[in-house]
Amino acid sequence: MLYHLLYPLHTTLAAFNVFRYITFRTIYASLTAFLICFFLGPWMIRKLREMQVGQYIRDDGPQTHLKKAGTPTMGGTLILVAVVSSILLWMDLLNFYVWVILLAVVGNGGIGFMDDYLMQVKKRSKGLSARQKLALQFAVALLVGFMLYLHPAFDTRLTLPFFKKVSPDLGWGYILFAALVITGTANAVNLTDGLDGLAIGPVIVASVTYMIFAYVTGHVRIAEYLQINYVPGSGEISIFCGILAGAGLGFLWFNAYPAQVFMGDVGSLSLGAAIGTVAVITKQEIMLVLVGGLFVIEALSVIFQVGFFKITKGRRIFRMAPLHHHFELKGWPEPKVIVRFWIISVALALVSLSTLKLR
Secondary structure, three states: OOOOOOHHHHHOOHHHHHHHOHHHHHHHHHHHHHHHHHHHHHHHHHHHHHOOOEOOOOOOOOHHHHHHOOOEOOOHHHHHHHHHHHHHHHOOOOOHHHHHHHHHHHHHHHHHHHHHHHHHHOOOOOOOOHHHHHHHHHHHHHHHHHHHHHOOOOOOEOOOOOOOOOOOEOOOHHHHHHHHHHHHHHHHHHHHOOOOOOOHHHHHHHHHHHHHHHHHHOOHHHHHHHOOOOOOOHHHHHHHHHHHHHHHHHHHHHHOOOOOOOOHHHHHHHHHHHHHHHHHHOOOOOOHHHHOHHHHHHHHHHHHHHHHHHHOOOOOOOOOOOHHHHHHHOOOOHHHHHHHHHHHHHHHHHHHHHOOOOO
16 A cells, blocks of 8 residues: 555554654655755756757746746656655655645646646647636645545634634635635746746745644644644644755755756646645635735736736836846846845745744
8 A cells, every 4th residue: 555655664663663753754754855856856857958848938028038048847847756755755645634735736736737748848839728727726726625625624714813713614615715725826836936946935935834834733732822723633734844845945956046947837836736735724824825925926916017007008017027027127136036035935934933922
């Protein structure tokens, strides 16, 4: 059986007793994901070049990006391989939430892969249409929400930051709410993925933040002390968050400026869906607005730009959207935009963690 990999060894061999501990498995699952990306990265980049899977750069974007044309893309496949392999090795596959996470990650990764494949390999100019892509994403997210709703140990109440006694129960409406959170996060990360390392940095920060949230949410005594919703079994998700962070660091080795490979939709959609699903499982859905604040800002910049352009018949709020392009066109060097956005992401994560005590 699949679940007879590393985790169950603690029941048969005394030497592997440390495998019982979430903290131990989180550390080594993270390192496993990192090493898979680190060692497989050069081979995958070489294969993508051989297949001529190169990034297409739009003429109406920043002119400094034209030199990136032809850089291998679909590198998110490397992240997916590292994440799924590490899950199978280190996580308890009898845990219900592990399979919910796998559905969200692999489902959205498959949609992104299909879009990238049609565009990059089959040379279809637009891949999947925006409507097709969104419909497929929403279908996967609805299935995730439905699975959680049917799970007897899962609570459909929301946790509101700064309020310890306000927990509105959405009932069956939670399915739709969860689908919106997951789909929205996936597309927000996708919009942020426009500069070398820009998206993967905040993904790592969000993963580490939710690793802490998952651990305290799944620990009955800590959850009771902090007066947050206790979700039985969700502590295992902290291992998954560690895996995301480790895979993200491994990918960043090759994606840092100047990037040797881009993640493509296969990476951005799966990573965004992963963070959104973790937020839903840990009952920190609303907190995602703060933890993933950078993704929210980037997505809102596009929404406001498009809306304002249509209302005013041609006027713009920003020089270009998403927001990172606005600062590029203002003259900021690309590395400066990237690092400053990372700093904002870290600051927002620290504020979000403070809410565990500010209630």
